[in-house]
Structure formats: structure tokens, C-alpha cells
Amino acid sequence: MSQVPVFPPLMTGLAAGPANPFTIACDQAERGTDAGLIAWSVSPERLRAAIVLAPETPLASAMAGFIACGVGMQNALGALVPPETAVHLDWSGGIRLNGAHAGALRVAAATDDPSEEPDWLVVGMELTLSLPPDCEPGAFPDRTALDQEGCGGLDPVHILEAWSRHTLLWLNTIEDAEGRADLHREWEGLAWKLHDTVSVASDGTRIEGTFLGVDENFGMLLKTGGTTRLLPLSSLLEDV
Template sequence: MSQDLPDLPSAFTPVVRLREGGDALRRAIALAPRHGAGTLAWVASAARIEAAVVLEPEMPLAAARAAVFAAASALADALGAYGPPEAAISFGWPATIRINAGRIGQARLAWPPGTAEDAVPDWLVVGVEARLSFPAGWEAGHGLQQTALHEEGWLAEDASAADLTAAWARHLMAGLAEWQAPGPQGGFPRLASRYLARLEPEAGMGAARLGLDPASAALVLEAGGTRRLLPLAEALAQAA
């Protein structure tokens, strides 16, 4: 039912609309082998955004995992277009989404089980989820460092799950195209710079200079002449 998503690019097909309680990432994974790139699953909900898209990468799994950074940046851009200009949208490693330092959701990534790090996966699924509003009866203090878009100034009448899902899909397409583009305005450096601009240093990172390794999508920490890598695969597994 793609007509439920406004201004959706034609590259996204088929589009699968799930009811409240559905799992967009799981549905996209199930559809990936049969329908391939462009398959989009999303949840029609008044309380949350949840969507996932199937990709068909042309690079080894280790490098292709950087697609999760494109998914996170696309959601940040989509939210920024609808929310108050003073709202601070940031990331926690590897793909937590925060508004004014409160956690509202995350980007997610899945790939075929058993795929070797140096093999090109048959598919990837990138997904996002974000809280529009807290459930009825929620009391302040129940969710330390958590927030919801409606709590931070996103208006329900202006930013529905359908609106934000469609905006995320458009920004994701633009971000992936930028990643694939040659030259100084594109490629992995552009993808990395967009993500790192919103990444907040966390405990243990100190004053290290942050970067991303193009070969493995690992987070690079450089300080005092030393270089340390935080593997993305491990971080995604811990966040799952």
C-alpha cells in the first residue's frame, strides 16, 4: 500500500505496510531473497516510526556495514526537516539516535547469516525505529535519558509515522547515491563526515580524534600517537 507513504520514490517497491506491533526489519529480511533491493517494510503506528529497506551491496560485508551510518544520517535529516530548528539531533556509537541528549531510537542492520567478512552479501537490510510518543500512563523518571519526538517539539499533526518514513526513505536514497558518487563531494569520506558530525564521544573515548575505517566501517580513535579500532560488527551485536 505505497499510497500510504507520501512522495515515495518509485525505486522503493514493493512497499509492505504492517500494522501496529509489526517488525519491519524482520519482514524485510524475509522478503529480501525474493524481492531484492528497494523492498520497503514499514509500521503504521501513532506512537513510533519503524521501517526497513533491502539493499544489494556491491562491496564486501565488512565495508558494506557502513550502510547503517547512511540509515542513521537519513533519519536525522528527516527529523530535522520536521522538528524545531533548535533541537539537537545526535548519535551514540554505533547507531543510537538522540534528541537533546535523550534516546529516541536507533538505526539497525541485518545481513545473511554466515556471510564472510570479505564476501559480497546477497542483501543487506537497513532499518530505523524512533519513538513518536510515550505510552499512556508513562511517568517522568521511568525512562532515564529517554525521550519522544512529541516531547521535544515535533507536532503530531505535522509529523506522522508515514510522513517521517517517506522522508527517511528519500534521504536514505540520496545518502546512498552520495556514498557511491566519485570525487571530493561523494564516496566514503562524505558518508563518514555526515555521520561523524553528529556522533557524540562516549565514556572511554576521552579526547580522541574520531574517524571511520573505510575497509571495515570500524570507529577509529586516535590519541597520543596511538590508533585504536572499535569494530562495527561487535557494536551492532551488542546493541541488538
């Protein structure tokens, strides 16, 4: 396995070792590090990474960076896993292989005010490479890992490198309306349970409804009963 990932120009790596790359990236962002920093960590069980972004738009629009990172991961896996392996994305950040959870994305920002331009935005990624040794196959049917889906031979560092390349391509497209429209179309083709019944967390509770689609800022349009609710993507922000 490769030891040190090679990232595209304008991106720099920071090995996190056993520490949490998401926490490290948020700390570095608060300290004023340049955009493009990727903190990363690889263990036999999981690949973790987090990228620092410096949006130049209000938070509501800047959250498209979270979507770009998710689509970048799907594109990276799509190019590396066997062709029969389906890779989808949950609206809330989940990464699914053949319908089961195999990882997730998370996000934090310098502000939670949708109208304010954040000084920084950090998107974290975690991918399950293998299940714990004491986990019996089938014990958790909604959970899986790369090695459970015939992808155990993939080098996680190669996945990380591919994620950085594909993510950079999408991040470069969201600066104009045409690029955002391209991202919108790409994401909708990958969205898990679009036009189906979903259960999502909102304000500390879970609500169920029909996932109708997303608005121009990728907020979820959720039909519950006779009402359609808009769940802004910024509602996924974590406190750090």
C-alpha cells in the first residue's frame, strides 16, 4: 500500500495518524490555514479524511461544497470498484455500497447563519474498509464495508487520491450557475431513495416523508402528509 498520498496542485496533505482528521481540519481552519488542506488517516478498518474550504459566498450557497465532496467520493469509488457495485449518496451524507451504509460525510463551518459568508467550511469523509473481526456477516444488514462488497483489494490511499481529484473538479464547477446545474444533475442521479419514503433527522427528532428532490441550494424537499417542507443543507452542520 502507498504510504503518502499525492494530491492535486493547491491541495496539501496532513497525516493525522490515529487522531480524527475532521477535528484536526476544523482546528487548522480556525487557525487560518489555507484552503485545500486535507487531513487524513488510514487504518485497516477505515479511511478518514477532511478538507478545508474557503467559500466566497453566503453559507446557504457555500454548502454546495458538501455536495461536491460527496459526488467526488462517488465518482472516485465508481472508477475503482467493480462495475457491478452500486454507489449512492444519502442527502444527509451517507455513502452506500449496494444499498448498505459503508461510510459518511460530515460538515462544519465558521458560522451557521445561512446569509453569512463563512471564513471556512470543512467537509469530512469516512469510509469503512472492513468490519470488526467480531462482527458476524449479516448481523447488521444495513451496514457494509468495501471488503464485504468485493472491493477489499483496493488501496485506501488510492481512494483518497481519487477523491481529492474528483472533488477538486466539482469544486471548480460550482463557482458559476452552469457548473452548479451540472452538479445538481449529477447528484440527483446518485441520490439514495429520491422520490421514495425516507426518514431524516431534523431539530433533534426524526421525520418521515417523501423525498421530492432538492432546491437550488440542495435543501431537501420533503413531503409529509399534505405539506412540503424544506430542510436546508446547513441543518447538517456539526458544532466543533
